[in-house]
Amino acid sequence: MKICVCVKPVPDTAVSIKLSGVAGFEDSEMKLVPNPYDEYGLEEAVSLVEKQGGEVVAVTVGKASAEATLRGVLAMGAARAILVKTDAQFLDSELTAKALKAVMEQDGLPDMIFTGKGSVDTESFQTQYRLAKSLGLPIVNEVSKLTLDNGKAVAERETGGGEKQVIEMGLPCVIGATKGLNEPRYPKFPDIMKAKKKEIRQMDLSIFGIDPSKGRVRVEKLEIVPERSGAKMLSGSVDEQVTELVRVLKEDEKVL
């Protein structure tokens, strides 16, 4: 079984973002980590292959610096990785999906594809659907439980208010992973050493005839969301504090 895992390199969510120009951010020194949801997909793929045999291939569209991120992905158990390089800081989901499709076709189509439920940088929530559609494959997103049975995949997803759907589909399929699916492993020293020797095949986005500037979604402006400051602290006895809280919420803020 060959499984492709789409991994997007993203800034660590604990790091603060510094703007550069009107629509960009400072990324020259920024360490990129695998999108956290993609790690659930990766873990699922690796443990499936450990059980059934096969190969896990990580696929990334990103800057050349993503190579370092991919070493970590290889340490987590992918057999090899493919990096489609672009200098663009923002590549829209249509073009990203097109590139992912092209590279998978070139490498040999997999029996399964894992992605994250969404990326934590652009929060687009759609690349996996476009990829699935273009390959004619079924897709279920936000999957927190997965079982494979007789060439069928059964996925569980949450739909809000704690409601769950159980969805059936044939293989190959695309699964958008989320928390709950598994606990991604923490690579041990020997895994990190082994990862250094694994292959990261690199190529340029342009070989697929994709031009980042032709994207139909363009970032016009990026602005920092101001942090709140100067909270009003409510003082006095418990009774005084809650009385004042209810008053401000009703009268000043009008949210009750």
Add this chain to the structure above:
Amino acid sequence: MAGTGILIEIENNMVKEASLGVMTAAKGQEKYALVLGQEASSVKEKLGEYGAAHILHITAPGNLSANPDLQALAVADAVKEYQLDTLLGTASAMGKDMFARIAAILEEPLVSDCVAVNIKDRTVKKSHFSGKTFATLKINCSCLLCTLRPNSTEPEPSPTACDIIEFEARVADPGLIKIVETRKAGGARLDLTEAPIVITGGRAIKSAENYKMLEACAQKIGAAVGASRAAVDAGYAPHSMQVGQTGKTVSPKLYIACGVSGAVQHFAGMKTSKVIVAINEDKDAPIFSKCDYGIIGDIFKIIPALTEKL
């Protein structure tokens, strides 16, 4: 100018509050309220009150409800048939999934979870980097597809004469996935992401049992109850209640954090709330430097007293 479609979400024969917010965000447009499968007459009055010129009642030969693929094909067919140049919906779990499928079928750009949309300029505003920045995006498209974050636009009535158009979609495709089971959560729980008020209990809540204290408070003000990751990891609450980077993104009018320290990953999921209140016994808790109102105190004393006053 062609029409603007709004994909309406209905629960228990009622239009969801969030859908009314989306209707309001499409002010000034000729609005088509898209109603899938369901009985359309029961929601006609409400949708007319919020400015729908037409209700597009979409049906199809197969059973639409069991198949998100078919639903998406049916909506895409309606968009083409009525030449809608904009399609808006709610960034709920269902809405996000449906719009991604529709966008892939129509081969049009999509922006998910917007906080504002300018239909005429084809620009939208949305969070990038887990709530740390807002991006203004310019979309080059024939049909503008976007889902709006619940509570981002306050619903405002603008009554219009409203008719019902019956539309039978042509969906020959059997769809590639099939819902084989839907499991309801115990009781009719308010969806966290759509609730106007959210009360969250952090690690300080100490047990699953103690969430009842928050639920009692929530019930009085129509709030949903959330949890921090520390509380979820400790087994006090299910993952479906987690707010934050690896949980749900909420944006209510009022967010009350009880015994939550205020980690960045928690803020990633609630930062765009309108008013944030923090209750914490530690005067140096980071959350106090990032909220609007703070109470230094024991949640086991403050919450019952607050519930009493509401």
